[in-house]
Amino acid sequence: MFTYKRIIDISQPVRESSATFPGDTAFKRDIVLTHADSKVVNLTAFTMSPHVGTHVDAPAHIKGSMDAETELVGALPLHAFVGACLVLDLSPTTAGISWKMVQAKISSLPHLTERILFKTQTRIRYDVFEEDYAYFETDLVKELSSRGVKLMGIDAPSADHVRSKTLDAHHELDRLKMSWLENLDLTHVSEGEYFLVALPLKFMELEASPVRAVLLDPGGEGISPSSRH
Ligand SMILES: [Zn+2]
Numbered sequence: 097m098f099t100y101k102r103i104i105d106i107s108q109p110v111r112e113s114s115a116t117f118p119g120d121t122a123f124k125r126d127i128v129l130t131h132a133d134s135k136v137v138n139l140t141a142f143t144m145s146p147h148v149g150t151h152v153d154a155p156a157h158i159k160g161s162m163d164a165e166t167e168l169v170g171a172l173p174l175h176a177f178v179g180a181c182l183v184l185d186l187s188p189t190t191a192g193i194s195w196k197m198v199q200a201k202i203s204s205l206p207h208l209t210e211r212i213l214f215k216t217q218t219r220i221r222y223d224v225f226e227e228d229y230a231y232f233e234t235d236l237v238k239e240l241s242s243r244g245v246k247l248m249g250i251d252a253p254s255a256d257h258v259r260s261k262t263l264d265a266h267h268e269l270d271r272l273k274m275s276w277l278e279n280l281d282l283t284h285v286s287e288g289e290y291f292l293v294a295l296p297l298k299f300m301e302l303e304a305s306p307v308r309a310v311l312l313d314p315g316g317e318g319i320s321p322s323s324r325h
Pocket residue numbers: 147151152153253254278304
């Protein structure tokens with residue numbers, strides 16, 4: 097049976113002050129009913145870009161029309177979002193992460209998981225959009241895909257550089273049928289192997305979805321081989 101010692105929350109908090117990518121819609125809460133008035137319930141509605149906080153992009157974020165149902169976030173296969181996962185600590189860095197930067201580290205591992213999260217920050221200001229952040233170089237995406245990696249995650253607002261207009265890393269991830277997580281919070285996670293759970297919500301008409309990303313920490317003995325794919 098699969099057991100773990102603790103749950104580590106690696107999601108950024110979402111509130112009205114949460115930072116947004118330039119041009120994105122911030123989270124906003126509207127109170128529709130108060131318990132004081134209705135005597136029955138508190139009830140809210142909210143608006144936000146699905147890219148606020150920790151989230152997953154679907155292929156429709158970077159190509160095609162918003163009518164292409166199979167490319168939208170509710171249609172994403174779920175396998176990549178649940179399973180054995182490696183956290184690599186490169187913090188602190190705001191560089192483009194290339195294969196060269198991680199090759200030695202990855203080559204020394206006894207095995208590679210299908211999921212890799214990149215820790216690049218030791219402290220995150222949730223309410224400030226930082227222009228300087230780490231992102232993926234396309235050669236890294238290619239090399240990891242060729243080694244069986246299905247999901248890459250980063251504790252930065254985007255897989256690409258803030259001023260990229262071509263979104264090369266996004267397109268490479270999509271071309272190789274990989275999934276990616278953005279805006280993780282790995283500040284309190286140390287390098288090692290964990291079990292990731294970060295499921296997108298079943299939004300059938302959106303190009304991205306918030307996730308509640310957690311790592312299950314196996315503790316001393318590590319994750320049993322049967323839990324790997
Ligand atoms: Zn995004």
